[in-house]
Amino acid sequence: MALASLVVAAAGLGQVIGDIPAGTLTTRIGERRAMLLATGLVAVALAACLVVPNVWGLALAIGATGVAGAVWGLARQAYLSEAIPLQLRARALSTLGGVQRIGSFIGPFIGALAMRFLGTDGAYWVHLVAAVLACLALLSLPDLESVRRKRLGRPVELQSTRAVIRDHLPVLRTLGVGALLVGAVRASRQVVVPLWAEHLGLDAQTTSLIFGLSGAVDMLLFYPAGSVMDRFGRKWVAVPSMLVLAAAHLLLPLTHSAPALTAVALLMGLGNGLGAGIIMTLGADASPPVGRAQFLGAFRLFADTGNAGGPFLVAAVTALSGLGPAILFMGLTGCLAATAMQRWIPPRPEPEPAPG
Template sequence: MSTAAETPFRWRSVALAALLPTVLFSIGEGAVIPVIPVVAGNVGATLAIAGFVSGMLVVGELIGDIPSGAVIARIGERTAMIAASGLSVLGLFTALLAPNPWVLALGILVVGIATAVFALARHAFMTSFVPQRYRARALSTLGGTFRFGYLVGPFLGAAIIQLTGSAASAFWIHVACCLAAAVVLIVLADPEKTFGATADRASAGRHETAGEREVGDEAHGLFRTIRAYRKVLLTLGLGSTMVAALRASRQVLLPLWAVSIGLHETQTSIIIGIAGAVDFSLFFAGGWIMDRFGRLWTAVPSMIGLGIGHLALAFTAFLPGPVWWFIGIAMFLSLANGIGAGILMTLGADLADPRHPAPFLGAWRFTNDAGGAAAPLIVSGLTALVSLPFAAGALGVLGLAGAIVLRVFVPRYSGRRGATPEPRSAPA
């Protein structure tokens, strides 16, 4: 039986087969995120409903977390990424043809579901084909592709919008990127043939990779696993859920705020693109700080920064020159988010059982995504009931509360340089 570790490893093959499709997919998503509220407004949405529509992206990711493990375990990582690209195109066409905000929300929801499948498939792909001695660097690089896509995508969106005069034209960038990602995956040689199968032949007559086994384990007994690990998930997991909520609310609040102060969609895309550059530039710095000084030194400062940034955004409604305040706070929020890059994945890895990590990591990701899905809905609801500045302020208070939770529980569960997991019995 051959394994990925026994086969000579070539970074270029992994980059083309896994990182290039990821870059393409994330560029498309980065182009779409800033303009969703504008497109929603064009089909008759109020500011609160536009926030709801934007939130469907992360709600879709949460919904997609549930079946994605079983889907990938059944059809394989490469096929799942191709299928997710096709599903995303279907959602994007639904959004492009939407006559009202509710059909648009459905299209964005489908894009979110496709994103969840693609995200887990590429993680499993790297788990399968990258030798363990390279895995941390490979996954760090994979994480960096997200931020690179969110950096490039808004600038491409701004250029297309400037040329066409339509905010919805940014959706075509995501369509093109999804199709390009699928073509790359189809045209390139199957990595399983390049590196060899990594497990015994499955009963269905095909090779099952380590990544497929991992996502299969994650899909099995998700809610049972959450119950088994409820102590850590209700303590440190609560803090991580707040981190995810603040990150998701930032992606919804900034485009909504831009609409509320009358910024053109091209200007919005450029500002969010520059903020993405700030975020991207700090990706490796955050990881270095965690390795050098411990998890606490990025988790707490990042959450304090996100909380203060949301509170400051709320007060800009009462200040002159709202555009310049908006730009400054967008950069500050990106700085705070960039410093905390990788913190959720790292804490999850610290806490997971090294012998059988998948069940806990599946539960950890699901609870974090629940926070990410709830935040945009909170923004939408508070905007409808009170105002957008009130929603920003409420999320800011949540961020500062999250910093306290992390300060209390990170030292308890995660050691200075590695894991100090609580004694627990994993589900059978």
Template sequence: MSDHADSPTARDVLWRFGPMVYGPTVLFALGEGAVIPLIPVIAAQLGADVAIAALVASALVVGQLCGNIPAGWAVARIGERLTMAIAGVLSLAGVVGMALAPSLGIFAIAVFLIGFCAAAFGLARHSFMTTRVPLSFRARALSLLGGTFRLGMFVGPFVAAGLLALTGDEHAAIWFFGGCLVATVLLVLFGPDPEKQFVAPTSAPTRGGADTEDAVDTEDAVDTEDTGEPVTGSIPVRRTGAPGDGVGSGPGTGVIRTMWRHRRVLSTLGLAAASLSAVRSARQVVLPLWGVSIGLDAQTIALVVGISGAIDFALFYASGQVMDRFGRLWAALPAMILMGAGFVALAFTHDLPQAAMWFAMFAAVLGVGNGLSSGILLTLGADVAPKTDPAPFLGSWRTLTDGGGAVAPLLVSGIAAVASLSVATGVMGAIGLVGALAFVRWVPRYVPRVRP
């Protein structure tokens, strides 16, 4: 009895291994955040016009989209730690390519490579949390993971601005990213390995629906109670794959076979998650364009977007608290309704006398909605992933969500070109509201009930 009372809680272990669990994500996101604003600038210096510079910048997102499934294969075969180390070394090659690129084509390839490797970092930690963090603490842990990424992306542009002021050279931010990657690889290779010391028991949680093939992997279930306490030791993994399963055949379940086996949850809850990702991505495109369209100067637009981002960042942990205490839907639904309704309402304010005031107000509303959604996609993916070998499934899940994020800017651009920015904004709001209905329909069916 005393042994149980003295055993560490999940919070204690996360705090103890925080530098190893979250440190690599912070370092990678900090360097990436410093480089992202300068990619179009450097592309223009290499001879790109505005359209081509935007295309080169999009190579980062395309690379991440293409990297999710290979990253799932790598994590399942060689583990999170080695996958992250290899991705860090390959990213260093991409950094060198960006800094020394003699032509626009090589620069674009280097940007694509960094995005490809970013998928490995994101999926490795997602898989780690899925298998190690107890259900009672999962949403908070994953919201914190999402928050570390947001921190890097929030601080990175300020670091880039400072380096530009000191050196006057855009390449300084690229070399800063390289330094972050070196620190990341050293931390991953030589720091204490949380994979070997932070393990949660495997169990089949109570689910909200009866679709046992997708909601509960009964063959993977273990007859042990999840007490919410981390334990040390290895995770029992049932390997079922065989040659011919598709990508990743051999030991473990192949990625293609995993996608087919879980096609129902991917085509329902996965598409709802993709709609959330699309609305999030649209926010980053619509707000600056809206400010320009109503005639605001760059400084005012930056201030409004910055305040919206600050609100978003401030709420990241609150999302995890809500999901762990009350259930996933209590965070997903308000987030989608706020962002969907915010876009729809913003669409009607373009020609009003107080357009700037409405722009600032709805930018804040979108920031609240986005902040409340922090960690939701990570948590839902972890909730519905197979418990013993989640990486192939998470590769498919993240491909869907990243695909939604990648399509949204193209959708906004296309609708704005054919109709108007107001129509494009309203359409994104409608997607958010439809996505909210999809969450209401599918979250109770597939996601485990939270036991406070």
């Protein structure tokens, strides 16, 4: 089990390692080409998953899918940030987060169906087919170089990634830290619900059903959340989302039955769904017109570190004090994340004037 967990964690590690290089790569070759390259890399990595003869080869291949995910995620965020008008940005990015949630919800069911006929390899084939279809869809997208040049009125000047990070360090060490806390709390919910269900003695089928219901609630709120962000500002979504997630964590150790656990899991889904697209939107708002992808790579590094570190934090506190205190600790982290969002999210940005 420990070795299997390490292999799964390789994807998150690959994503963290790939964030900064992804920004540099996207700046140099463009968002569309970067996404195409990422789909090619993930296809090769998934093919390797099917044929590698040992578990360490599998771990390397899974890590490569994480690197590809970093490039893909950053390039698509940078693409939408450029292509969508500012007054629609939050709705666009929250919709992006929402459809990703839908894919994450139905993917395991399609994978389970494929595994019924192909064994464990069926899950990798589902991912591989999805990557190929994504690649075909990307071929219809236009490049954004002409849009960027028209907005700036001149050819785009490349800056070094180090210079971009240095120039925007005040944002990264404040709002970026807030994104790290948000990522940690969000990721912990995927760990604490199954662990508490195990603590209560629930079987795997019941636990899966509870988690699925939570995911269903999570999927329903992405467009309303984006609309609120566009109309009233980002704080109106980010702070309530973290407070609801914090409250759900604090309530979880008080549950002692499947119905009570289901109610708290639904509350977690509500809180997570409220925040659909918030990190991508905040990153897009803070990113500069020149060096946008490089800035987003650094900003996503904070969020992805939180995503990867949240479960490890739960494990560490559990080892020291037990599962209940670990869940309460993540609830307090959610309160801290809400405070950071309230303190560091700037006022709603004004739309940029049209070129010319």
